[in-house]
Amino acid sequence: MNPSSRYAALTGQTVLITGASSGIGRATAVAAADAGARVLLAVRDRNRGAAVAQTLRGGLSEHAVVEVDLADLDSICRGAASVTEPVDILVNNAGVSSPTLQHTADGFEMQFGTNHLGHFAWTALLLPRVRSRIVTVASQAERASRLDLDDVNWARRAYNPARAYADSKMANLLFTFELARRLATANSPVTAFAAHPGLVTTAIYDRDPGTRPGVWDRLVPVLGQSPQAGALPVMLAATGELPAGSFTGPRHLFHMRGGAQVIRASKRARAAGVAQRLWDLSEDMTSIEIVV
Known part of the structure; x- marks a missing residue:
């Protein structure tokens, strides 16, 4: 199913998507372009981004590539400075x-530095x-998070990669809900949403030969859905008539696959005090302040 066929037309709008050269980001770029949007593909590899842009409806004459590495604050600053046109919808997907x-x-x-801090600075x-x-792409993996704001770099604890990933997704949600609150308080025309794409077969689960697979690495080949299906909740968050701060995800299999609807985040993800601490920590770590 084409994700663009279910949601509002985007004719005349500009959609900026991070990680748009593969997986859910690419599927979202295709859907947005098919819905009539001009797409800015924010990617690490300009050539790969251009190759994808050429396949979108309208090709390179309609769309553009923004080079950015979300694991590098200098690159984030350069990439953001290169975006001089208005952006209607920002999709933090990478x-x-x-x-x-x-x-x-x-x-x-x-994981925390790229998935959360990179997008915090970019936003x-x-x-x-x-x-x-x-729209920030989060995950129901946040329910496994035990986010320690005193040790986000895992300097004192034994590293747990699955927990670190879950922490980064918890941070995505805390950030989104706090951003939505601040935008509403400021009477901004901008709103913030989060999307959980479900269990999707993308390169994020690729592992080097000899690496011991985790539980999700074993489940994805069996239960995972396509990037096109994973883009459905993202498109709902990007175009649907939803309350600010909504969290979207798949309809079926415990919100892991099929369709899209508004879903519930954990109580921890909506803890305003924790969100405020994370916001302050993020500004301190990146030396970048969000002015709403």
Whole structure:
């Protein structure tokens, strides 16, 4: 099913998507272009981004590539500065999953640093140009999180890659809900949403030969759905008539596959005090302030 066929037309709108060269990001880019949008593909590899843009409805004459590495604050600043046109919908989709402790260019634990801090900084820098919506791709993996704001870089604890990934997805939700609250308080025309794509067969689950597979690595080949199906909740968050701060996800198999609807986040993900602490920590770690 084409995700664009179920949701509102985007004719005349610009949609900026991180991680748009593969997986859910690429499927969302296809859906947005088919719905009439101009798509800005924010990717690490400009050539891969251009190749994908060429396959979209309208081709490279209609769409554009923005080069950015969300694991590098300098790259984020350069990439954001290169976006000079208004953006109607910002989709924070890119994400990493690492089986070992790795660090970003700025010394942050890779999953928290890329999935949350990278998008926090990216959103902060682009917010003055966003006109309508910010959609951050999160995950129900947040329910396995035990986020420790005193040790987000895993300097004191034995590294648990699955828990670190869940922590980054918890951070995505805490950030989204806090951003939605602040935007509403400021009477901003911009709203914030989160989307859970479900269990999707994408490259994020690829592992080096010899690496011991985790539980999700074993389940994905059996239960995983296509990136096109995973894009359905993202498109619902991007175009649906929803309350600000909504969290969307699949309808079936415990919200792991099939269709799209508004779903519930955990109570921890909606803890306003924790969200405020995370916001302050994120501004401190990135040295970038979000001005709503």
